[in-house]
Amino acid sequence: MMYDVCIVGAGLWGSSAARHASLPxxxxxxxxxxxxxxxxxxxxxxxASHYDAGRNVRKYHGYHHTRGSLTTKTFQSLLQLEATTGVxxxxxxxxMVFGKDIRSIMVPSAKTECLLLTxxxxxxxxxxxxxxxxxxTAMLFPVDAGHANPRMIVRAQQKAAALQGCxxxxxxxxxxxxxxxxxxxxxxxxxxxxxxxxxxAKKVLLCTGAFTQLKNLLPSPTKLDLxxxxxxxxxxxxxxxxxxxxxxxxxxxxxxxxxWDCYILPPIKYPDxxxxxxxxxxxxxxxxxxxxxxxxxxxxxxxxxxxxxNYKDILLAVVKGFNPxxxxxxxCVCSSTPTGLPYCDMVSPRLGLAVGGNGCGAMLSxxxxxxxxxxxxxxxxxxxxxxxxxxKAQFITxxxxx
Ligand SMILES: Cc1cc2nc3c(=O)[nH]c(=O)nc-3n(C[C@H](O)[C@H](O)[C@H](O)COP(=O)(O)OP(=O)(O)OC[C@H]3O[C@@H](n4cnc5c(N)ncnc54)[C@H](O)[C@@H]3O)c2cc1C
Numbered sequence: 001m002m003y004d005v006c007i008v009g010a011g012l013w014g015s016s017a018a019r020h021a022s023l024p025x026x027x028x029x030x031x032x033x034x035x036x037x038x039x040x041x042x043x044x045x046x047x048a049s050h051y052d053a054g055r056n057v058r059k060y061h062g063y064h065h066t067r068g069s070l071t072t073k074t075f076q077s078l079l080q081l082e083a084t085t086g087v088x089x090x091x092x093x094x095x096m097v098f099g100k101d102i103r104s105i106m107v108p109s110a111k112t113e114c115l116l117l118t119x120x121x122x123x124x125x126x127x128x129x130x131x132x133x134x135x136x137t138a139m140l141f142p143v144d145a146g147h148a149n150p151r152m153i154v155r156a157q158q159k160a161a162a163l164q165g166c167x168x169x170x171x172x173x174x175x176x177x178x179x180x181x182x183x184x185x186x187x188x189x190x191x192x193x194x195x196x197x198x199x200x201a202k203k204v205l206l207c208t209g210a211f212t213q214l215k216n217l218l219p220s221p222t223k224l225d226l227x228x229x230x231x232x233x234x235x236x237x238x239x240x241x242x243x244x245x246x247x248x249x250x251x252x253x254x255x256x257x258x259x260w261d262c263y264i265l266p267p268i269k270y271p272d273x274x275x276x277x278x279x280x281x282x283x284x285x286x287x288x289x290x291x292x293x294x295x296x297x298x299x300x301x302x303x304x305x306x307x308x309x310n311y312k313d314i315l316l317a318v319v320k321g322f323n324p325x326x327x328x329x330x331x332c333v334c335s336s337t338p339t340g341l342p343y344c345d346m347v348s349p350r351l352g353l354a355v356g357g358n359g360c361g362a363m364l365s366x367x368x369x370x371x372x373x374x375x376x377x378x379x380x381x382x383x384x385x386x387x388x389x390x391x392k393a394q395f396i397t398x399x400x401x402x
Contacts, residue, residue, distance in 0.1 A: 001167075002183065003027045005376055006191050006201035008173045008217065010034075011048045012150055012362055013342075013354050014207030015157035016369020019081075021205075021377060022164035029167040029201075030158070031193065035151070045296045046172050046211050049332055050150035052233070054268040054278060055362035056251045058095045058145035062110040063255075066341055066386055070364040075144060077366035078153065087156035088149075093266050094250035095145035098122065100135030102255060114139045128245060128320050134254045147251050147265055150362050157369070171196050175216035176204050176351065189350050205376040206353040207369070209361070210335035214292040218347060223397040226343070226356060228295060229286035229334045232303035234311040235276035236324035238267040243275060245321070252318075258283055260314055276328065279315040281307075282359070286334065295333060303329050334359045342368050343393035344375060344383070352376045353393060 005021050007014050010032025018030035035051050036044045059075040061068035082089045096117075103116060117125065117140055119132040131138055158168055171193040179190035179200055188200040206217050210228045218224065238246065249266035261282040267275040289295050308329055316322060337343055337356035342364060346352045354372035357364070371391075374382035383391060 001199050002188070003029045003199065003201040005203050005205060006031065006189070006199065007205045007207055008032065008176065008191070009207035009209060009211075010154070010158065010168065011207065011209055012050050012153060012365040013209070013357075013369050013372065015154045015161065016366045017205060017207055017354065017373040017376075018161035018166045018168070019157045019164065020370045020373035022161050022166040026377070028161075028165070029169055029199070030161060031169040031171055031173055031191070033172050034170050041300060045292055046214070047295070047299045047333070049209050049334060049357060050154060050362065052330065052332070053149050053151065053270050054147045054265045055150045056095065056253070056263060056265065056360075057090060057148045057363040058141060060110040060113050060141060060144070061360070061363070062097060062114075062139070062141070063105045063107060064340070065107045065109075066390060067360065067364065068107060068109065069385060070367045073367040074364055077370070078148065081156050081160065081366070085156040085159050087152050087159065089152055089156060090148045091146045092143065093146035094140060094142045096122070096138050096140045096250045096252045097255055098131035098134055098138035098252065099254050099256035100137065102135070102137040102139045105255065106139060113144070114141045126248060128249070128322070129318060130320055131254070131318060133317060134257055140250065145251065147268065148362065153362070153365065169193070169196060173215060173217065176206070177216075177219065178350075187350065202350065203376050204351050205372055206351070206355065207372065209355055209357060210295070210333040212335070212353065212355050214295060219351070219399055221397050222347065222399045223395060224343070224355075225338055225394040225396050227336045228289040229336060230289050230298040231280060231286050231332045231334050232307070233278050233280040233330045233332065234303070234308050234315070235270075235278045235328040235330065236312060236315060236322070237326040237328070238275045238277055239323070239325045242322065243267055246277070246319070249319075253282065260310075262311065262314055264315060264318065277315060277319065277322070279311045281311065289333065298333065299331050301331060303331065338394060339390065341390055344368060344371050344391040345393040346375065347393065347399050
């Protein structure tokens with residue numbers, strides 16, 4: 001089979017890219033492994049950063065102008081995607097960031113959209129919240145913010161892509177390289193998979209997130225400046241009787257305490273039918289991972305029980321009157337770039353990439369996927385208002401050294 005565009009990585013960004021790339025007259029495929037069941041995890045080495053039921057999403061990023069431009073476009077597109085696919089994506093719970101002198105970190109566009117609250121004001125509005133241990137201010141975005149289910153975003157993007165003719169292939173790609181074959185004088189790339197037969201494509205786009213350098217997807221010895229951080233979440237089960245009490249709870253993040261900065265999501269229903277509040281660190285409690293074995297080991301491990309207790313205690317200090325029914329943890333990974341922005345760039349004339357979520361890739365996902373899809377198809381204005389320089393991939397060993 002020969003494709004015009006082969007997208008590797010069926011996660012948040014790749015699935016969006018597949019939807020945007022699948023235009024009439026263009027043959028597109030999206031390759032990536034589906035989420036493993038619990039019993040199959042030990043046999044897997046490629047996982048994903050979106051295996052969860054809740055991700056903070058919002059129209060205004062708040063403290064980063066360029067990310068804000070991407071979040072605003074993504075937020076609008078997810079609303080449209082929800083309408084066209086009928087898959088429910090967003091819960092409009094609002095978003096609140098709290099800490100010391102929060103106003104000073106906000107970009108001007110965000111300031112006009114939010115309410116400035118004192119810690120006391122937070123308590124008046126949400127009697128079950130106490131944010132005072134982090135500082136005396138908070139910014140609340142009551143509308144156009146909340147949480148979305150990343151699995152559902154992936155499902156909706158793939159549903160729309162498939163309806164537009166995209167082939168979706170459940171497999172892991174082992175290697176990508178020049179094939180030596182041509183079509184109408186145009187060179188072709190060869191994509192080798194774990195299970196399926198190799199395929200040929202005019203262009204290949206890597207949307208492989210934290211896993212980009214763990215198989216042979218980039219031309220050797222290219223090395224991207226892309227770190228992998230092992231992250232974890234602590235989920236506290238909310239009893240049925242408590243759900244009404246926390247009904248108005250927004251998604252939240254603290255700012256200004258390097259030791260204990262965290263994000264908190266309100267009660268969300270998980271596939272086991274139970275509701276959990278989730279907390280995760282936004283600091284150095286994330287472990288740096290390098291090899292495929294490191295990453296696999298991380299996904300199959302458990303977080304340090306001391307850290308689990310600490311984050312449980314933080315959540316219970318912020319959310320008052322909450323008696324969790326049970327505690328669960330999840331392991332995950334994030335990829336980060338030195339620019340704090342995604343890389344959306346061509347590595348060679350036929351190989352492009354869109355990677356580097358920096359812990360906020362869900363809320364950027366549709367727009368990064370759109371940019372990458374237009375870039376790989378040779379579009380001129382794919383970057384719109386964001387200078388390409390800002391999205392350029394940075395390398396430790398660059399492809400030009402080959
Ligand atoms: C605990 C945690 C909490 C987070 N919270 C938020 C949040 O609240 N808001 C937010 O915006 N973001 C959040 N993020 C970040 C967000 O989930 C990621 O930035 C996002 O998933 C990145 O999307 P992606 O498509 O680049 O990567 P992924 O979603 O990981 O997708 C990459 C895909 O590529 C596939 N793949 C990799 N290698 C191969 C290969 N060789 N062959 C085939 N397929 C391959 C993987 O299986 C995966 O499906 C969080 C991340 C974590 C870990």
